[in-house]
Every structure is written in structure tokens, then in C-alpha cells.
Amino acid sequence: MRKDWFEKKIENLSKLSGYKKPDKYSNAIKLDSNENYAIDISFFQDLINQTKEKTDVREYPLGGTEKLAASLSDYVKMPKEMIGVGNGSDQIIDLILGNLASKETRILTSEPTFGFFEERCKLYAIPTTKIPFNGEMNLRVEDFLASSKKADVLYLDSPNNPTGFQFQRKQLEKLIQSFNGLVIIDEAYVEFADYTIIDATKKMSNLIVLRTLSKSFGLAGLRIGYFVANKKIVDAFSRVIQYPYPLNTVAIEAGTLALKKSKYFTDVADFVKKERARIIAKLQEMKVFKVFDSKANFVLFAAGGASQRIHKALIEQGIVIKRLGRVGTYDGCLRVTVGTQEMNSRFLTAIRDLLN
């Protein structure tokens, strides 16, 4: 029996870095992973208590994904046949790339783009062309259009992680309508943004819009992702590609309950947007950082050579933010998630004190 084929495969896989998860710090204010602490933990404790009464974990979650898709359909106001679900949008990305793309598929995306997406392309050896952010931390539609003929898949996170950038609606519409291949628009942060492109899925049979309950719904730990697309794509995905039971019973029930309270989450998103504006204004006032506008639940700012020192000093004070290094044309970029008012104030005070 020959075994060198898989030994070689494992050796090649071992050379990849894989998705680098954030470091774990105990008893720290966690503003590094774009989670949603603006919702109090007691809200989720109630949600899980209500869920407990409705679940029988001895059973496979038969009909569960369909039930969740029906609730999502009410939330996004799209037919349920146009909604597919997954174990986080990460899993949906993985299944789409693993089943629809190959080494011959050419992907067009931005630089930077969502890190997990990038790592998955590396895993499947799918070649990518990346359009960099310019000096204003913007993308130019023209640059994408110039490369679009040579690409089979366009992936854009809208808003973008880690910059917070979102194209003007007209610009994005122009870009996706002129693209002939598969278009994947990742709207993980859309509830904090100016618009959604979801309606375009009714007209475009080559468009997949990815969504998640990890961000505005604060359910990152339950791993609930979904997407909206043409019925044919959803049918092939849900019936053939997706696992029979991708989501566990607790996630399905809790997600369904959360979606019934969507008005509450809209109010939380409004709060996050206000706090985001406060963080941007206060960081700008310090006059030492280049601070970028954001349409997501985080703020990117460039601290140049001081970034390592700031990041470390904040950790010493129990505040964790994300260190990114160079982004676009800026060195020493840091990304801070919008948290509760108190968390945000602690971050702002700590950073101001560091500068004095």
C-alpha cells in the first residue's frame, strides 16, 4: 500500500499558516474580534433559558435549518427558498470555495480582505488577485473593473474587515452588474452600514450575499451564518453540499428566538454607530493617529511606529485590541471593536493617558 501521497499532502498542508486565531487573555476587555458586547450577557442568559425548554438534544435537529431559514426570511424580507444556512458564515465560505472553486478558478478580491477567506483560498490553492486600498483607505471600482475580465469569482466584504470601508451603493451595483462570474458579497457587518445589496439577488443569478448572526445579533459563540441567493444556488447548497445537520439544536432555537426580537438588535446597532462616531472623533482629537471612517462595528487607526507600544501597554491595562501592521499605505494599524460605553471610555482614557 502506497502512503507517500498523503504524507506529501500532509507535509504541504503543514507549511500553511492556517487562520491565526486571536490570543486569549483572561479578565480583559476584549475589543479585538468585532464581537458585540453592547448587548448585556443577561439578555443571552434569558435567551438560552428559553431555548432550553424548547430543545430535546437526544434528537437530530430534523427540520431545524428549514425553521431557521423561515425566521431569517422574515428578517431579511426575502423568500425562504432564497436562504441557505451554515455553521457560521465561515463554514458557508468554506463549502462554497471547496465545492465551486478549484486551482483553475481565479478570484478577485481586495487587499486586505477577510482573513479567513484568504486562508481558505490558500488551503484550496485557488489563485487570487488582490486590489489594494489606496492612500485614503478606499477602493476604486475602476481598478476592479480593469481586472474583472480575468476573474471567475469576485469576493468583497461590504463593509470590509479590517478597514470598515463600504463602496457607495451605486459603485458596488455597477461593479457586480458588470461581473460575469460568481459574485460573493460578505455582509457580516451590514447592520452597522449604510445599505445592503441583498435585493440584487432577485435579479442576479450569480450573486451570493453572506450574512451572520455573530455581529449585530451578538451570537458569535452559537455559530449561525446564512446567505441569500438565487433559488437554484440555495437548493444545490442546502440539499447537496451542506451537511445534513450543520447547526445544533440550541443554536437553531436560540437563533430563531433572537430573530423574533430583531427590533431590539436594530436599536443596539444604532447605539454602536453612535459610539463608533464618538471613538473616531476622540481618536482624531488626539491628533497623532490617522483615523479611518468605518461602516462596521470597529474602527481602524494608524499609529505608525508607536503601534506595538500602544498595543502592549493597553494589554497591560486589561484592554485587548487588534494589531494589524501595515494596511493599505499605512504602517502600524490598530483595530478597536466598539463595545459598551464604559469599555469604549476605558479604551479612550487609557490611550489618551499613554500619549501624555
Ligand SMILES: Cc1ncc(COP(=O)(O)O)c(C=O)c1O
Ligand atoms: C467579513 C467577515 N465575514 C465573516 C465573518 C465570520 O462570521 P461567522 O462568525 O458567521 O463565521 C467575519 C468575522 O469576523 C468577518 O469579518
